[in-house]
Amino acid sequence: MSNPPSQSLLTELKDRLGLKGFTADPSDLAPWLQDWRGRYQGAAAAMLSPATTQQVSDIVRLCAAEGVPLVPQGGNTSMAGGATPSEAGDALLLSTRRMNRLRSISAEANVAVAEAGVILADLHEAAAAVGRRFPLSLGAKGSATIGGLVSTNAGGTQVLRFGTMRALVEGIEAVLPDGSIFDSLAPLKKDNRGYDLRQLLIGAEGTLGIVTAASLKLVPAVGSRSVAWCGLESPDKALALLRLLDNAVGDAVESFELVPRQALDLVLRHVAGTRAPLGGSHGWHVLIEAVAPMVAPSPEKELGRALGAALEIGVIEDAIIAQNEAQAEALWRIRDSISEAEKKDGPAAKHDVSVEVSAMPAFMIEATAAVEQRFPGTRVIAFGHLGDGNVHFNVRAPEGADQAWAVGEGSAVTAFVHDLVTAAGGSISAEHGIGQMRLAELARLGDPTRLAAMRAIKKALDPKGIMNPGKLVPPIARAQASLAQSPHRQ
Secondary structure (H helix, E strand, O other), X not given: OOOOOOHHHHHHHHHHHHHHHEEOOHHHHHHXXXXXXXXXXXXXXXXXXXXXXXXXXXXXXXXXXXXXXXXXXXXXXXXXXXXOOOOOOOOEEEEOOOOOOEEEEEOOOOEEEEXXXXXXXXXXXXXXXXXXXXXXXXXXXXXXXXXXXXXXXXXXXXXXXXXXXXXXEXXXXXXXXXXXXXXXXXXXXXXXXXXXXXXXXXXXXXXXOEEEEEEEEOEEOEEEXXXXXXXEOOHHHHHHHHHHHHHHOHHHXXXXXXXXXXXXXXXXXXXXXXXXXXXXXXXXXXXXXXXXXXXXXXXXXXXXXXXXXXXXXXXXXXEXXXXXXXXXXXXXXXXXXXXXXXXXXXXXXXXXXXXXXXXXXXXXHHHHHHHHHHOOOOEEEEEEEXXXXXXXXXXXXXXXXXXXXXXXXXXXXXXXXXXHHHHOOOEOEOOOOOOOOOHHHHHHHOOHHHHHHHHHHHHHHOOOOOEOOOOOOOOHHHHHHHHHHOOXXX
């Protein structure tokens, strides 16, 4: 059972953190009490903004003594309400934004040590200055922070080659629920000293501790890139194209984004300055980016030959390769504007799902047909990272529906989509996390053994339940209900 902060605790925290590190002013708190998508509104007695790991440790130790919950927050870009406190107001918001030092960066070691509040775009700039890059990018790079990216195991458009944050984090510093500091920043390639607590903290959404810094993998800077846009008949043909590129271009292919015709049409309709990359009409499109480091030849010729071969054997219907950076950015703008165009077009039930890569083309077609038949008037747009087996499976409301649709019928749509994903052996959250948005669905559909293990880990490390309560780990009552309803129960 959590407790609201006492006045004596607030006074001590204010004295320790000073004016820059403590605020209870409602106007200062307001922007940080609503999630990025505007779906959740919380409350908090104060926002704490520590500047050092020791200050985080002091905060956690003091709050643990009184059983006061803490909600860690970085750039507040969570897509699942994972960084928003509850409406109860008994939690304190802990912002890591003042912890924004890049402690070190080494081109020789290919490692950067960044504090939790370092903004992703700033890390990109720092890496570029030493001839390296951090190979993870996403739309919120101007506000997303390293601590949040680690805590949600963020993905992005380069997972195809470099993996999620799990593959890019080589060391972690964190404050655990009792206030102790876990220092494992050394980027050891081999370490067999038992359980890997670093990997446990990655993707834990702040429920097991507060990430304060991370050692991050860097790779050589981009020397040249080649960006192409293809029109093709189906997701099956898209996967065939990806396999052809695997053989012809190899690891140079970093991004492979599938875009249906409906998504392209929305962007052309709602986003000024965009235009169709190809002539004619194609049911599906793929955006491809191939990259080579400075010491390697440009991938353009290999990509061009591979696309030519794909055209000749009927895998694709048409293709272009950007001839300069402006054209390349114009192609990427189409992909990056899909969510903006969807929002302008009307309400939708949005899903971040994954199944096995080989099964994704069939899943997209069959699930689309099932949803549109079950919910007449809805229109599915499935797009994204086909090569990772992860698509954004968004279901647009019928024409003329208002925002209330998302809360009403949209909830039934989401449950139906998640049932289809689970039946296909997939995940209801591929890269956006569980947060509070998908908590009930995880309880309903999660594997009982996995849920039990998650609850056991949470109880062992955070026995007072003060770390980001109401996120990621379903409450015991919900998990027990899931056990009772699960067809896998023995």
